[in-house]
Amino acid sequence: MDRRDFLKSTGAAAAASTLAVGQSLAADHQASVATPAINRGIRQLRLALPWADGFAGPADWANRLARSIALLGQGHLEVSLQYSADDGLAAVQKGDADLFFGDLNAHAGQHRGFSFFSGLPGECGLPPRLLNTWLVAGGGQALWDELGAEANIKPLLAAHTGPTSYFMASRRIETVGALAGCRMQIEGLGGDVARGLGLEPVNMAPAHIADAIANGELLAAECGGAIATYAVGLTRSAAYSAGTSINRNGSALALAINRPFWESLQDSAQAVLTAAAASEFNQSLAEEEAHRHLLHPAADANRIWPIALELDHAIRQIADAVVAHVAGSDATTRRINHSYNAFRRSTRYSESFVG
Numbered sequence: 001m002d003r004r005d006f007l008k009s010t011g012a013a014a015a016a017s018t019l020a021v022g023q024s025l026a027a028d029h030q031a032s033v034a035t036p037a038i039n040r041g042i043r044q045l046r047l048a049l050p051w052a053d054g055f056a057g058p059a060d061w062a063n064r065l066a067r068s069i070a071l072l073g074q075g076h077l078e079v080s081l082q083y084s085a086d087d088g089l090a091a092v093q094k095g096d097a098d099l100f101f102g103d104l105n106a107h108a109g110q111h112r113g114f115s116f117f118s119g120l121p122g123e124c125g126l127p128p129r130l131l132n133t134w135l136v137a138g139g140g141q142a143l144w145d146e147l148g149a150e151a152n153i154k155p156l157l158a159a160h161t162g163p164t165s166y167f168m169a170s171r172r173i174e175t176v177g178a179l180a181g182c183r184m185q186i187e188g189l190g191g192d193v194a195r196g197l198g199l200e201p202v203n204m205a206p207a208h209i210a211d212a213i214a215n216g217e218l219l220a221a222e223c224g225g226a227i228a229t230y231a232v233g234l235t236r237s238a239a240y241s242a243g244t245s246i247n248r249n250g251s252a253l254a255l256a257i258n259r260p261f262w263e264s265l266q267d268s269a270q271a272v273l274t275a276a277a278a279s280e281f282n283q284s285l286a287e288e289e290a291h292r293h294l295l296h297p298a299a300d301a302n303r304i305w306p307i308a309l310e311l312d313h314a315i316r317q318i319a320d321a322v323v324a325h326v327a328g329s330d331a332t333t334r335r336i337n338h339s340y341n342a343f344r345r346s347t348r349y350s351e352s353f354v355g
Contacts, residue, residue, distance in 0.1 A: 001123070002348070012156050015249065016186075016191060016318075017122045018036065020129050022148070025075075027104075033287070039102035040045055041075075042074065042075065042076060042077065042078045043076060043077050043078070043170070043269075044078050044079075044080060045069070045077060045078065045079045045080070045098045045099055046080055046082055046096075046097040046098045046099065047062065047065075047066055047080065047081050047082065047097070047098070047099040047100070047101060047329075048082040048085035048088030048089075048091050048092065048097040048099070048100050048105075048207060049062045049081065049082070049083060049088055049100070049102055049183060050085055050088060050102050050103045050204055050205060051083065051195075051207075052083050052084045052206075052207050052262060053081070053083045053084075053086070055083075055154065055206065055207070055231060056225075056227075056230070056231040057083055057227040057228050057230070057231035057332070058101075058102075058159070058206075058228060058253065059083070059282045061101075061158075061283075062081060062101045064280060064283065065079075065159075065215075065255065065276055065277065065280045066079035066157060066184065067079075068276035068279055069152070069272060069273060069276045070270045071141070071256045072085065072275055072276055073269070073272045073300075076126070077269065077272060079347040084207070085100075086149045088100040088101075088258055089102070089104070089106075089153070090100060092152075092153060092160075092258045093151060093153060093258070095258055095261075095262055096177060096260070097287060098255040098257065098258050098261050099255060099256070099257055099258075100210060100254075100255070101158060101253060101254070101255055101256075101329060102154075102253055102254070102256075103118055103187055103188075103229040103251050103252070103254070104117065104155065104252075104254045104255055104256065105118035105119065105187040105188030105190070105247075105251055105283075106188070108266055110151055111147060111150065111151065111332075111333075112189070112326045112329055112333060113114070113147050113332055113333040114139075114147065114151075114324075115189045115247045115326065115328075116333075116336050116337070116340050117131075117135070117140065117144050117147075117155065117157075117252065117254070118251055118252050118254070119131070119188065119247055119249055119250060119251045119252055119317070120189060120247075120249075120319070120321025121188070121189050121190045121192075121193045121246050121247050121248070121322065121323070122193065122246070122248065122315050122316050122318070122320060122321040123231065123248075123316055123319065123320070124277075124319055124320065124323040125247070125248065126249060126340075126344065127163045127248035127249055128160040128162065128163055128249070128250060128252065128274065128285055129285070130347060131157070131160075131249075131252060132157055132281065132338065133343075133347075134339075134343045135157055138339065138343040138346075139188045139339050139343075139344075140339060140340070140343070143335065143336050143339055146332070147332060147336070147351050148256070148259070149171075149179050149259060150234060150332075152258065152259045152260075153256040153258065153259055154155055154257040154259055154262040154263075155254045155255070155256050155257075156254060156255045156256075156273065156274060156278075157252055157254060157255075157277060157278070157281050158253055158254055158277040158281055158349065159252070159257035159280050159281055159284040159285075160250055160251070160252050160274075160284055161223075161225040161227070161228045161250040161251045161252075161253070161283045161284075161288065162224065162225030162226065162227070162228075162250045162285060162288030162289065162290075162292065163225075163249060163250055163288075164225055164226070164245075164248070164292065165222055165224055165225060165245040165246070165248050165249070165250050165251070166222065166223070166224075166225070166226070166234070166241065166245060167220060167222045167244060167245040167246060167248045168220060168221060168222070168234045168235075168238035168240065168242070168244035168297060169213075169216075169220035169225045169238055169240045169241070169242060169305070170213050170214070170216070170231065170237065170238050170239070170240065171216075171219070171240060172211060172240055172305060172306075173219075173240075173242075173305050173308060174261065174305075174306060175182025176198070176310055176311060176314060177198070177309055179197050179198045179199050179219075180182045180196075180198035180199075181198065181200065182199055182200065182219035182220070183199070183200045183201075183202050183217065183218045183219060184199045184202065184219060184221060184222070185199055185201075185202055185203065185204060185209050185212070185218055185220070185221035185222070185223065186203075186221070186222045186246060186247070187203055187247075187251070188200075188247065188251070189319075189322050190222065190246040191203070191325065191355070192318075192322045193246050193315060193318045193319050194246060196318035196321075196338055197311070197314060197315070197318065198324065199219075199220075201306060202218070204239065206223070206231075206232050207232075207337050209221050209223065209232045209233070209234070210233030210236065210237040210238075210303070211231055211236060211237070213237040213238050213305075214237045220242065221238065222245055222246055222247060223248050223294075224247075224250050224293060225253050225288045225292065225293075226288060226292040226293075226294075226295040226296035227287060227288050227291060227295060229295075229296060230295045230296065235295075235296070239302070239303060240303050240305065241299040241301075241303055241304050241305070241342050242305050242308060242309070243299075243304040243307075243308025243312070244310075244311055244312035244313060245315075246315055246319070253284075255273065255277045257273065257277075272273055299339060301341055323333060
């Protein structure tokens, strides 16, 4: 979804000012082109992201994050965005980019433990603000850093799709059995849950999801909260709601920084990146909370799958089994799971779901 269409649809001044950040960043960049950055004592950073330029929602969050880094860096840091990166995380790991902004759930194949920090499926997940609390004050960030070091990155929580996720489809489904063999866009461990429901999970570029649903290549997609769902075009291509969701606490977006680059930075520069990421997390979440009902009003009863309750129960059971299996996969994940579970119990958010 183009950001101009997004603005027309919301009609919200707050959204307009937020999404204008990308244009402001572009203007700043044009103004600085005449003087080479190296002559101005500026360190150029390359930020890779999977969304196209002009894509509403997450791409605008990346634009604003880049601007925050530049402003907090007091003129010493400048960020250029590399849009539509096929595998931006791999580019950062190899040193072909300095920063990656996106959902690490899409890269859970590298190590399944990353899913604890991106968002677990079913009732196993934490709401975004509690996820942040675990990272900041519950020991989660140290574990994420350890896991990130194995992948040659320094991860920071930098945005969130919100505390609600939308499972949208192109047609009505009457029985859970009818899902067998159908394809669905979903990321992370949610794909394992979808597979347990009989679906075939796929992970494609955001710009192609709506068209894939419209032409029948996909039955359904779950892309996060209202802003992310609207941005990929699901509100026009997927008229039916499953009445429940798989990654129901939404997905965290990370700022992944090339590890050697991070370690080469002075403390002040590391603080800039950390502060910019924390600010964008709060801003993106506030926007989702403000615009959720405007962008994604309650679905008409005739457009909700009649199997919603049965499907919800199945998702809970399968998600519990999937997370339990992953939690015991190796020593690193067992330690992550132990910390995560202990935090859940301490906040009384829910009972322990794995041992």
